[in-house]
Ligand SMILES: Cc1cc2nc3c(=O)[nH]c(=O)nc-3n(C[C@H](O)[C@H](O)[C@H](O)COP(=O)(O)O)c2cc1C
């Protein structure tokens with residue numbers, strides 16, 4: 035009897051951290067115990083993008099989507115669902131808007147508006163089984179290129195597709211390959227995959243590598259064929275042990291199957307791939323720094339030109355692309371440039387993967403067509419703002435990006451509209467903020483990150499960013515002046531113009547963009563010493579409501595600096611000049627008489 | 632594993648995986664294909680729902696009809712087990728009662744292929760889960 039059900043269990047980093055492997059063990063035990071191993075089969079897959087509610091278990095064919103599954107739930111899943119066809123209600127996902135459980139993934143708003151091209155195999159196949167990848171057309175595109183197309187034809191197809199780099203800048207991929215192919219013909223060349231992924235909160239590339247490593251290997255080989263390289267290198271941060279493991283397994287299997295190595299598919303084309311490990315510095319994601327790091331030198335950027343296509347790894351022509359960029363290649367070859375370019379906007383084709391995070395109900399990894407609006411992402415896929423609070427802004431592009439606000443909710447998202455709005459696509463971090471977030475503090479957070487990650491090679495970035503951070507700290511401490519706000523703008527402009535690499539050139543973006551969109555908040559911090567989100571501790575003011583105060587003296591006795599005065603049974607008062615905003619009185623008062631403004 | 636030496640061999644590996652992957656493929660595009668739910672509560676099983684389900688899967692496969700056959704719990708028609716719900720894309724679901732193998736064959740040939748209604752349709756009084 036053929037297997038009639040598959041139990042897909044997420045084996046991504048998020049779900050593994052919450053013990054999905056034990057769920058697998060228990061499910062298998064139960065299948066054996068009930069003599070069902072011929073009827074149902076457990077398959078470990080990559081990330082479903084719903085990591086926050088992991089471990090995820092999905093039942094095929096009915097698409098039932100179970101969240102937060104514990105090893106102890108295995109018995110009920112097998113006995114109720116697999117044997118009797120009854121869903122385990124308590125494990126189903128509950129929709130935030132209706133509060134009702136959702137029967138299957140097809141009815142989850144989170145998935146409805148998604149279009150999965152790069153993530154097509156994540157959460158679908160067993161990434162450690164090359165045959166499952168082959169079943170989903172893995173290596174078919176490579177085969178097609180090697181047997182039916184010339185390198186120039188492949189490059190042409192990629193150019194026609196309109197694919198742009200997903201690593202940040204959005205450079206046209208086909209054009210990049212063409213330049214590399216024409217560069218120093220006949221010499222040793224290299225294909226590099228940038229899997230450094232240093233943005234805080236980003237995990238798009240990690241999930242792709244964990245869930246579908248073969249697509250990346252295949253795309254790198256296709257690139258090698260196009261530009262005339264037979265060696266590929268994947269630069270991956272050492273903090274990604276599971277992605278590294280999956281890549282190692284995939285490379286080994288591809289070699290065994292003859293899909294990497296010598297004479298691939300009998301066409302005479304050779305291609306091999308090696309891994310290189312990064313120590314996790316953000317700047318090493320910049321392509322020149324990345325190349326230096328792979329060469330064993332210090333991971334510092336150098337001036338471009340020369341571009342890697344002219345002189346890259348070991349001074350040889352090198353093509354660097356991001357993981358997600360590569361993930362799109364095989365599909366474009368298989369389905370054609372016309373199909374791909376029918377998706378998206380005029381100048382941004384295809385889809386983009388985002389890591390949706392922050393104050394939103396459905397946190398996770400999503401892939402959406404270019405041109406979707408923020409409103410659709412936040413209120414449909416994301417299920418709205420947590421706790422019904424008011425939306426304030428979305429930060430895209432991480433530390434190099436900026437924020438979008440209410441007025442951008444209906445703007446179609448693509449490379450150009452984000453830049454026009456003062457932000458950028460970046461690698462795909464998307465952090466949602468609500469009324470409780472202070473925009474000055476957000477800018478300070480990103481600047482703090484930049485200051486830590488600056489390599490220190492050039493002065494505008496090393497000194498300038500530190501200075502920006504100091505001014506922001508001054509403002510959040512309630513010591514800022516209007517002069518400081520002018521200084522922020524001027525200094526930002528100088529850093530942007532004079533920094534050596536992309537890190538410094540984009541580091542003032544979070545400041546500039548919050549100044550543009552939330553000027554009032556900056557001014558309030560400076561002139562009224564007020565933080566409307568209540569985030570800047572130094573600007574908090576504690577008040578005692580004389581109507582509510584019973585004069586119990588508890589607060590006065592607890593205040594560490596003696597800022598509270600008053601007599602028994604009479605309303606107390608806080609001396610704002612003495613108060614150090616420690617919050618002790620607020621916690622002590624049993625009558626709710628103390629409020630924060 | 633022997634090396635895959637050419638494109639034809641790569642295709643062969645893909646074909647070899649077809650039976651393993653087709654269920655997942657079909658589930659992924661479930662809204663675009665015929666969906667068949669077989670009631671598998673205790674009374675359904677006792678009255679032969681398992682046999683009905685196996686028959687449906689093999690027969691549809693044999694005729695190359697893309698359909699997703701899945702088991703569900705009690706559909707609330709204990710008087711007419713085994714019950715089978717068929718949803719053709721773009722049409723409302725239809726529930727058939729007392730579907731033993733002969734009626735299952737009729738469902739495939741007359742309702743699914745021929746598009747005509749047959750005997751044994753039950754009133755839609757249940758909630759789909
Ligand atoms: C500071 C800095 C960090 C970067 N980090 C990454 C990264 O983590 N991953 C990435 O793919 N590209 C990163 N980039 C962009 C790369 O320099 C390069 O443009 C990209 O890998 C090219 O691939 P693509 O054309 O496919 O986007 C970074 C750039 C800068 C300036």
Ligand code: SF4
Nearest residue numbers: 490491492495535538
């Ligand atoms: S801009 Fe910053 S990270 Fe880039 S080279 Fe200069 S100091 Fe280093």
Ligand code: SF4
Nearest residue numbers: 583584586587589623
């Ligand atoms: S603890 Fe509250 S009620 Fe008591 S004196 Fe202080 S403010 Fe008034």
Ligand code: SF4
Nearest residue numbers: 593613614616617619
């Ligand atoms: S916040 Fe702290 S310092 Fe200020 S009045 Fe209350 S207890 Fe005193």
Ligand code: FES
Nearest residue numbers: 046048049081085
């Ligand atoms: S790691 Fe399991 S859903 Fe992302």
